[in-house]
Amino acid sequence: MSVGSTTGKRRHPGLNLHESDAHPSDGEVMFGFWVFMMSDAVLFALLFAVYASLGVNTAGGPGPHDVFELGPAAMETLLLLLSSFTFGIASLAMKYRRGMALLQGMLALTLLLGLGFLGLEVHDFATLQGKGALPQVSAFLSAFYALVPTHFLHVSLGCVWIVVMMVQLRMSGLDRTTRTRLLRLGLFWHFLDIVWVMIFSFVFLRGML
């Protein structure tokens, strides 16, 4: 059977799979997802630029010093970094066929860490509201609430995606579709980590200085 792709002989690097498990057109899917992530990265970069442009405009409302706290941010960072690691183990469990239990277990652990991160962030947002730091108060807070919740939304979608993958793995095991989907989910999850590193460095830490 002849399939459209013909230049797929060269394997794509994002395709972290065994030769025998990788289909020529899988590389295309991975590359497409990389391109999407880069487009998404531009979106985040612009939200950062907006935050940097408007961050000084507190309009008499609370400033970064009044609203940010180091502790919760550090906790959130820890959870997210650990979740990237557990996802890494999940990818290895898939690649080296270390059994469905390990794969599902690691995905579940990643999901829990992700949900923990989301829970802490919700708590953070609630604390901010308590301090009167609403998005309507000033341009600084508007920009903050555009940037950080966009990341929050991405992580939430990532969590939904993990749940969907766990169900699909249960239903149909590891096949071509679930394999490449897990790889893409992995890229997405690690990418969100990078965005978070930028957020804690340039929003929270910079704001605390």
Added chain:
Amino acid sequence: MDGDGGFRRELRDYVVGLVLALGLSGAAFALVAWDPWPARTTLGVVAALAVLQLVAHFRCFLHIDLKQSHRDDLQLILFTAVIIGLMVAGSLWIIFNQNQRMM
């Protein structure tokens, strides 16, 4: 199939990634918490740590390196970095200049 050896080697990559990530973020948080230097210096160091961590994540978690076969992704990421650089630096240059002139 490169069974155990491959698994261990790749696992080591992830462990190194995690240690680097925790170490670099921890350093950044610690710097801000203890605040030993003037704010500008700390900010510069925090930014440098962030960039280092970015590279570490790309290398250890996203498997981007300088191998010939990985060039597609690397070029894509570098091109994105250039575009982001142009957009963000240009925007800040323009907006900060205007802010200054309005003061």
Added chain:
Amino acid sequence: MRIEVLAGPWLGRLSLSALPTDSPVAAGAALVAVLGALGVAGYITAKGRWGYLWREWFTSVDHKRIGIMYVVLALVMLARAVIEALVMRLQQADAINQSGFISAEHFGQLFSTHGSIMIFFMAMPFLTGVINYVMPLQIGARDVSFPVLNSISLMLTAAGAALVMISLVLAPFSTGGWSGYAPFTELRFSPGVGVDYWIWAVTLSSIGSTLTGINFAVTIYKKRAPGMHLFRMPLFCWTALCTSILMIFAMPALTVATALLALDRYLGMHFFTSGGGGNMMVYANLFWLFGHPEVYIVVLPSFGVFSELFSTFSAKKLYGYTSLVLATMTIAVLSFTVWLHHFFTMGQSAHINAAFGIATMLIGIPTGVKVYDWILTMFRGRVRFTTPLLWGLAFLVTFVIGGLSGILLAIPPVDFLVHNTTFLVAHFHNMLIPGTLFGMIAAYQFWFPKAFGFRLEERWGRVAFGCWVTGFYLAFMPLYVLGLEGMPRRSAEVFDEAFRPWLLLAAGGAVLIVLGMAALVLQLAMSIRHRDRNRVTVGDPWDGRSLEWSTSSPPPEYNFAEVPEVEGRDAFWTMKRSGRAYPALDRYAPILLPENSAIGPWLGVLGLATAFGLVWRIGWMAGLGTAGALFAVIGWSFVRRSGRTVGERQVERTETRWHAALVAAVPVSREHECDPRNRGLADVAA
């Protein structure tokens, strides 16, 4: 009473008062839109074609069908936007020291819809459609990389267009122009739903375009036929690649701009407001971070089309292929460095203006290289003045004039003088009409025989060409003069008697352009009527150079029975000259194609529902639309698709029929390419 019933909580701000009953012009337009939609729906119902449309078109993931649907969408929207332009020109010619026949409010809506439609729902769908149709064929692929995503992109764009059409009936639309500048578009100054229509229509289309860009870029990167190295690709594919890259990286800026504006309007935040620390300049900055690359998104594909035209109709290989590729890439990168020239007067320091002014002038260099390459392609060639080539020639001359006025505008002090006058309107129409529209019309004339199997009538094509080009010069050259005389753009009324002759001339030009539009419609109707005498089934009516001409017209759904091996540039031209074209296969293999999918149309409908609900603050509709879209995607991910196989028997039947036509056809020399002797087989000995 009735109005209050309708305006219940489940209908948000929507009530019967949204109907444009106060102005006869607006009411007429709404009526035409409703009757048109009802007429089309009635016709389809009467013919019993809904099932066919759903199965064969709306759910199709074939890049060729999706391409055609994009172009149809673009042509419908073009018709509306051209008529709006005519109304505006007539209004300005009429409203000299008097109020004219439409209100200032309505005039504001007209220039906003005209601009938004022309960019987002005419130029973008048109070029996306042409790339969709042509690019996979040119690189020897069977489809794009992500066929279902392609259908989703189309339907999101169509949903945005539908929202703009709905705003004609459930008015009003925004009066903030196509760029929607804050703070005018903030809730405080534009309290109605108009700006919300603009925000959501544009957001839908920009999501669609981002996905399209990803799809095209990956297709060009990963789906080329064996031997089709990047530097062997037809130039049109290069421009498609650069346009896709621009879409991928520039569209997010628009998404951010409209999303933040929406947050301001819906949740009372302070990004671009005048108070609360907001900064309206951040909006202008974000918008043009997208807006300037957008100019090249819509221009580059036309450059590609013209490159194909000049070389095909001069029977010469493209002069300076490599320089054209490098120029295209240079333009793509430089286009990210000049956005500030759209707001030289916003108040930054002179040195910043100077930097961006110089960057702007730099873009003229690669563009100039291209112009010389095109001229030298024709130099000493056997140039055939077919309709597509005529558009190309008009483009060359007109585009250079527009480019020169652009160099003037790139000088900040000059820009300060003519800022916000019709000089600017003249300039960008002088770039975009030849640089985008002429290119797309030429592409339509050039590739129509490929898509439908018969040529378009030359005569009406020439009439359309004459009307458009003359109309363009009449309509826009006076605007340069008016601009220098100080006439502000976007004026519903003017107060200087000296403007009258120029405005009358411009209105005359607009009438001619509308006639040109009508001639295009007539050309299509006449061509369909006389299709039998213009059939080019064999598939190569113009002695083409690239792979799309090596298939039958229209091409089979699988494009190529066997994916061709490419050995150099101008692949098909070389094959013909060396006798390797039309290889007869002794065995056929079954071909795997993607299955049709209903997810695209569903996401389009749900996207439209979400957007409509958001515009009129109908919470349940927006909520259901969003949740529905999320569940549709998740549900769709559970469907296992194995693809659809076209059996070898069917391939053999199709190919045999085509080869029979090939054998029966008489090769036609170039003197006869525009008469009925042309059956699509080129005489390569001549």
